[in-house]
Amino acid sequence: PSLVPAAAAPSNIIRKKLMGYVGFANLPNQVHRKSVRKGFQFTCMVVGESGLGKSTLINTLFNTTLYPPKEQLPPSAERSKTVAIESIGADIEENGVRLHLTVVDTPGFGDFVNNDDRRTASTGIKIVDNRVHACLYFIQPTGHSLKQIDIEFMRRLHTKVNLIPIIAKADTLTDEEVAEFKQRILADIAHHNIHIFQAPTYDNEDEETLAEAEEIASKIPFAVVGSDKIVATPDGRQVRGRAYPWGVVEVDNEDHCDFVKLRQMLVRTYMEELREYTNDVLYENWRTEKLLSMGVAQDSTPPRRLQEERILHEAKLAKMEAEMKMVFQQKVQEKESKLKQSEEELYARHKEMKDALEKQRSELEDKKRRIESGRPLTPEKASTGRKKGFLRT
């Protein structure tokens, strides 16, 4: 967004012809080299009930066993069925290009992408960026329409993450069922104003690219089939697919399912767009919202932005300080009440001892007076009196 002002002032730009080769035509190559060296990072979230084929599809998409086959896991380590957020990462490489892939598996709802990692990423404290670039939402192949829980989930997340709805295990539905199911899902999505990720199209794009984007868009929600097994087709080809008594469903065959188009959207053509949209739009929206909720107006100029990040950071520090103060005060109060209690105890003991001494003193004084006045002592006092008298003579 901060690049917009420069582009919006074309009147200042004078087009000049170069007298010779300068070399900035090599910029794309520089960018290419740098990104190959650094590698890429992509975080994908998969959501849906367990058993919908999420891990199988991720393995199929990246052609790797990111998720180990369940039968290889010891019973105790069996992948949870699950409600907890689970994250799995892998470095994969293709033709010298490295991709650090993180898959976040969560059947739960929520504010997950609002998590603290984002906040810390924005304050620059944490280096690893945990922004989720795409969310694959697995829809159960019921053939009916979206469930309430699906709608609820999408409504909570569509402004925060690139949402990609997919129909899981599409091989369990016929072609007509898939087509009707898609229509109903799209109608539900439109009815609830849910924004799903669309391949972006730019005015200066060539026809082929536009046609490709349209083709991809026409398949949403992608009806997919996943399989990490190679099976033989009746005509003798080895394909990734699922073998049934009546035939083979091929993962990579566009007549059989939309897997190829999904992969194109997620990996081959629009991965960078997904990343960019996450950082430039979704993340910025989230940040603006956060700042507005803290009473800070948004401005897109860079120094201001740093200032805002500082404000966010300071707010966090202030919160921590307040919490610490509270704990401190609590401790002081505890200590004070303990001291007060022991002071009271001490005072009570002191008073007791003083009273006892006072009593003793008055008794002795009384005795002294009797002796001095020559009065006889009471029988119990007489023995000591007589003794004393005897000693004196």
Ligand code: GDP
């Ligand atoms: P997860 O719990 O969502 O990760 O599901 P899994 O990937 O573990 O798959 C659960 C079961 O569904 C396994 O037996 C898979 O072989 C099977 N499965 C996965 N993908 C498909 C699919 O596209 N079609 C069909 N029919 N079965 C699938």
